[in-house]
Amino acid sequence: MRVLIVDDEALARSKLLRMLHAFPDVEVIGEAANGATALTLTAQLRPDVIFLDVQMPEVGGFDVAASLPDDATADAPAVVFVTAFDQYALQAFDAHAVDYLLKPVDPERLGRAVQRLRKSVRGTARPSVGMPAQLMITERGQTHIVRCADIEWLEAADNYVNLHLPGKSLLIRRTLAALLNDLEPAFVRTHRGAAVALTAVLSVRPRGKGDATVVLRSGVEVPCSRQHRELLMQRLQQ
Incomplete structure (x- = not known):
């Protein structure tokens, strides 16, 4: 499973990244610190799963989820919301989230979420679209088109x-x-x-x-x- 982590807190992203390294069939292919970058990376990297924070400046997690491809299409990633607040759980599942994790994320609870994701994304491999013409790379605050x-x-x-x-x-x-x-x-x-x-x-x-x-x-x-x-x-x- 190819995973994108979206959270405006760098420490939260780093912690989740370390925890996901424990699962051999999970590969973190990118990180985003805000919703706008998350949507750009989703279109570019086409992840299978997005671990998505709810509360972020400007473009929040639910805004990101609403802007993703329709879940009936091959490009639609599975979404797991990760937040410190439990009051958004109903809204998360209304947004067709696969799971809802509370911070600080418990390793055992994360394991159950990954198991649920394995069933959700199994057999939904992305069709090959050939090599992209270019890559967008952000390094030291500057964006390069390669x-x-x-x-x-x-x-x-x-x-x-x-x-x-x-x-x-x-x-x-x-x-x-x-x-x-x-x-x-x-x-x-x-x-x-x-x-x-x-x-x-x-x-x-x-x-x-x-x-x-x-x-x-x-x-x-x-x-x-x-x-x-x-x-x-x-x-x-x-």
């Missing part, structure tokens, strides 16, 4: 990915696996923590023991492990 065709290679950094472009790199809060899911088949993993754009590859140089070095047209060298080399060569031939 053409996917300009990305040379990807480098994992915990729950972030460094997007390496000609002359610069930008950091996006995604896991490498989640980002590759959106960028394939134009990109292929070469290492546990790296992937390259196939059009950027100039040569593949053996290093011994089955490993290799991928040389990009820009001159950058990216490691390629033995277990990923065969797939890389197949994709280059295709």
Whole structure:
């Protein structure tokens, strides 16, 4: 399950992120500190589930829920409201929420919510729409529009990915696996923590023991492990 966390309190987002890491089938693909950003990220990342705070400045949680795709469509994410107030529970379920969690979130109660989500989102995989033309990345308060065709290679950094472009790199809060899911088949993993754009590859140089070095047209060298080399060569031939 691909999850988006929406809360205007950074500590609350961090705590929920740590708690969700306990579930191997849950991947947090993004965070939003306000409702407007939540709607932008929902359209861009297409999460399966949104953990949504109720009280936020300007655009609140119920406003976000009302602006999401209709729950009869394939793009509709499941919603779990997370709040310190219990008086919104009826309104939450009227908004077709899958669950309603009270802060501070209890780990056992979160586990039951995740189990309910597994049943709710099972079999509702998003249809493939191909690689997006561009990505919107906010870094240090500045928003960058990056053409996917300009990305040379990807480098994992915990729950972030460094997007390496000609002359610069930008950091996006995604896991490498989640980002590759959106960028394939134009990109292929070469290492546990790296992937390259196939059009950027100039040569593949053996290093011994089955490993290799991928040389990009820009001159950058990216490691390629033995277990990923065969797939890389197949994709280059295709």
